[in-house]
Amino acid sequence: MKEFERKRLLERIDREGATIGMDIPDVVEVQGEEVELRDFVFEIKRRDTVPDGEKERVERAKKNLRRERLQRRQQIENGEVSFEEGERLVESIIGIERALDALQQLRPANLEQEATLQEAQDQKRWMSFLKQALGREQSGRSSRGGR
Structure with missing residues (x-):
């Protein structure tokens, strides 16, 4: 990947409002495990508040999503991937960010x-x-x- 391509991809990730209009991915591989992200987020969001029993699960999911987002970004920053793979990573990073935004808005019961x-x-x-x-x-x- 060329330097200007790498910078362009990183700019897309960092752009304010990058998540606006983005969909939460149906499935994302997080820490080597496939997660049905969209279903998980909508299941939790439907409740508006996080029940005590689900709080740990939601916090663990947010932590794993942040870690996955960082690892994907580092792959682009380090130039470890082709431009095409970088574009796919950008889309997944923005989708993960969208899911994190939705989960951050929840209030504990x-x-x-x-x-x-x-x-x-x-x-x-x-x-x-x-x-x-x-x-x-x-x-x-x-x-x-x-x-």
């Missing part, structure tokens, strides 16, 4: 519960603060008015 609890606690603290502030203000008025 317990995080959602924690956020709701935190909001309730914040409201209690705010109400307590207001009561104290208003109580002091009112007592301050009465002591000033009595002078």
Whole structure:
């Protein structure tokens, strides 16, 4: 592969918005094992939140996808492949990136519960603060008015 071809391939990977309009690949070989990536992502995304039992599985998948993406990029950076193979790698890297984006947007189920609890606690603290502030203000008025 020529230097300008290698640079062009890397530019495609690094382009902001490269994943826009890209499909998640049906199947990707990750760490020597075929993964039905599209089905996996849509199965998880359908739930909107990651149940506690699935959290480890999703985190492991994201870690393996990041590792695979890096290895494929390094093959292009090092010029270890032909331009045609580099083009295929770019497409797969962008597809993996698209899957990672989808998985990153998921919220852990317990995080959602924690956020709701935190909001309730914040409201209690705010109400307590207001009561104290208003109580002091009112007592301050009465002591000033009595002078």
